[in-house]
Amino acid sequence: MINPFNEKYREDNTDEMLITKAVEGNRIALEELIIRHQDWIYNIALRMVYYADEAKDVTQETLIKIITKLSSFKKESSFRTWAYRIVINHVLSMKKSRGESGHYSTFSEYGKSIDKTPDFELSEDTNLSFDTETVIEEVKQSCLNGMLLCLNREQRVIFILGSIFRVSDSVGCEIMEISRENFRQKLSRARKELFNFMNDKCGLIKKSNPCRCAKKTKALVDSGYVNPGKLIFNTNYVMKIKQATGSKLERFEDYAGKEAEKIFEEQPFNNSPDNIEYLKRLINTSEFKEIFNFN
Numbered sequence: 001m002i003n004p005f006n007e008k009y010r011e012d013n014t015d016e017m018l019i020t021k022a023v024e025g026n027r028i029a030l031e032e033l034i035i036r037h038q039d040w041i042y043n044i045a046l047r048m049v050y051y052a053d054e055a056k057d058v059t060q061e062t063l064i065k066i067i068t069k070l071s072s073f074k075k076e077s078s079f080r081t082w083a084y085r086i087v088i089n090h091v092l093s094m095k096k097s098r099g100e101s102g103h104y105s106t107f108s109e110y111g112k113s114i115d116k117t118p119d120f121e122l123s124e125d126t127n128l129s130f131d132t133e134t135v136i137e138e139v140k141q142s143c144l145n146g147m148l149l150c151l152n153r154e155q156r157v158i159f160i161l162g163s164i165f166r167v168s169d170s171v172g173c174e175i176m177e178i179s180r181e182n183f184r185q186k187l188s189r190a191r192k193e194l195f196n197f198m199n200d201k202c203g204l205i206k207k208s209n210p211c212r213c214a215k216k217t218k219a220l221v222d223s224g225y226v227n228p229g230k231l232i233f234n235t236n237y238v239m240k241i242k243q244a245t246g247s248k249l250e251r252f253e254d255y256a257g258k259e260a261e262k263i264f265e266e267q268p269f270n271n272s273p274d275n276i277e278y279l280k281r282l283i284n285t286s287e288f289k290e291i292f293n294f295n
Contacts, residue, residue, distance in 0.1 A: 002036055005040075005165050006246065007168060015036065018036075019079065034063060039272045041272070045091065048148075048153070048157065049099045051097070061090065077174070081174045099149060122136075122217065130221070130229075135217055141233035141234050158183065158190055161175065195259070204263055237269055240265070241265050
């Protein structure tokens with residue numbers, strides 16, 4: 001799998017070759033281009049909107065924007081910069097998602113909701129209708145992604161890029177269209193806000209904190225917040241984010257939020273729902289055929 005945010009991407013001209021063929025009317029090249037990037041777009045979208053169905057819609061919407069504008073790509077910048085600017089601009093300007101509307105938008109409110117959620121000690125004797133370990137992991141991932149919704153959209157997407165996907169400031173500033181210094185400053189503020197919350201509440205960061213994913217699981221399942229029959233995060237993946245990015249936290253790097261980032265890097269790198277069939281139907285429309293000269 002290619003990591004489009006890796007520095008080595010600059011040496012890879014595969015995307016440019018596929019674009020040339022696609023604009024000339026090669027459907028297979030267009031499909032391959034989509035496959036190379038749809039999972040990355042989907043994983044950005046999922047962390048921006050929370051719910052998988054909305055993330056799927058956002059992924060399709062941004063792919064359509066990218067595809068229909070391919071002929072205007074002048075190769076003055078890398079395809080990565082050009083395409084992911086479209087992605088980022090879309091997720092920053094889209095209407096408020098169901099996830100954003102239905103979840104707490106501040107760390108203060110989110111913390112209070114966690115405190116109000118009753119604890120329940122799970123044991124081998126607890127009679128539950130679901131696989132305990134699987135659902136506890138879903139609770140963990142749901143909580144982490146709920147934390148992201150407490151950041152504003154710009155902070156959220158910068159944290160996703162810089163802290164979860166380990167995008168360098170040189171690449172991040174190009175995609176966000178800001179200076180390297182500004183990218184670093186905004187990332188630092190987002191890290192600090194999120195880490196301060198986790199340091200105060202999360203047992204994964206500090207053992208003295210009372211909150212434990214396992215203790216909150218039964219209450220969250222009973223309330224419907226987590227549905228064992230319809231997992232959102234702990235499903236449909238073959239690798240963790242750190243495996244997808246192929247990057248490692250610098251051994252001697254020290255900053256607020258580093259421990260939190262390690263937890264986020266252990267999140268699933270979810271497979272995008274197959275957009276190819278959907279886009280094939282779109283390609284067969286007369287309007288689309290005119291854009292790409294498809295036969």
